[in-house]
């Protein structure tokens with residue numbers, strides 16, 4: 004058995020008993036029933052994940068930023084040079100990026116992981132090297148990754164999740180850095196949802212009309228080349244579903260998408276919640292759900308990005324985002340901002356009085 008096989012075998016559904024207890028407890032707290040809206044659903048889901056009510060507080064949080072480069076950059080899908088991926092890795096390590104700032108705000112640790120940065124990186128003991136390849140190949144000319152590379156990057160993400168949990172993290176947050184990765188994200192989202200490229204492909208870092216049109220054409224061409232223009236018919240998690248998810252990932256995905264999918268699977272196998280960031284994480288979560296639908300039980304959608312593909316991915320996954328602030332940065336920034344909301348949702352189950360204990364008349 005490989006690490007991926009072991010991890011998939013370890014993922015189980017949410018506990019119905021713990022979820023029922025959490026729902027029942029929410030209804031006995033000193034508030035009108037349902038008054039905490041989507042936060043009640045988060046608390047119930049985390050109880051199901053822990054198999055306990057109340058579930059443990061999901062803190063501290065740990066952000067992992069998976070960095071990689073993309074062969075499809077050669078198709079002119081972004082005005083930013085590929086070197087910016089490596090330069091931003093250095094910025095994360097120096098503590099100067101928005102992700103560092105938001106992590107400090109919410110008390111999360113930051114781990115930077117090289118899964119496939121093309122430009123040589125400075126020596127830094129804080130950088131986790133899980134390098135699988137110096138970037139992907141151009142998806143419009145052939146598969147972005149070999150099947151072996153896709154598996155290796157998935158397993159890198161699983162290892163990072165395991166290590167962060169071992170060091171005490173009780174909530175994981177996904178982060179990404181990879182110039183051109185919104186193009187790969189759009190291709191993955193089309194391939195898993197069956198939607199056409201023009202509905203899903205966004206402007207990423209803010210490309211002009213001409214580049215946006217080219218990006219749509221590039222995504223369409225890649226999907227046609229790899230026979231991915233219709234939604235998968237295979238049942239997610241079945242042997243055929245797993246095969247299709249792996250083939251799709253290798254054909255049009257990025258090394259960081261693979262690693263983030265593995266990170267989600269690793270969290271789910273350890274029954275630790277994982278907050279998804281933006282469109283890159285949404286695309287990676289589609290891969291994870293194709294490999295193991297039960298992994299979605301560990302996922303909380305941190306925010307919704309204005310990238311059209313992100314809305315499409317979240318709708319397909321049935322996940323409701325907590326924050327909607329038109330953030331379109333990635334790095335884990337939207338996921339980090341959602342962490343205090345997830346903590347608040349769980350804290351309610353620990354600390355709020357019941358009608359009985361507080362002597363408040365229950366008109367529910």
Ligand SMILES: Cc1cc2ncn([C@H]3O[C@H](COP(=O)(O)O)[C@@H](O)[C@H]3O)c2cc1C
Pocket residue numbers: 080081083087091179180181182183184185186206207208209332333334
């Ligand atoms: C300076 C800078 C910092 C970033 N931090 C995250 N991204 C984000 O933008 C990239 C994806 O957008 P596209 O597909 O249009 O290239 C990813 O690296 C993502 O993490 C950044 C992008 C830039 C330029």
Ligand SMILES: O=C(O)c1cccnc1
Pocket residue numbers: 185206207208280281282283308309310313330331332333334
């Ligand atoms: O919305 C996102 O997640 C996003 C948008 C642009 C670049 N990177 C990420």
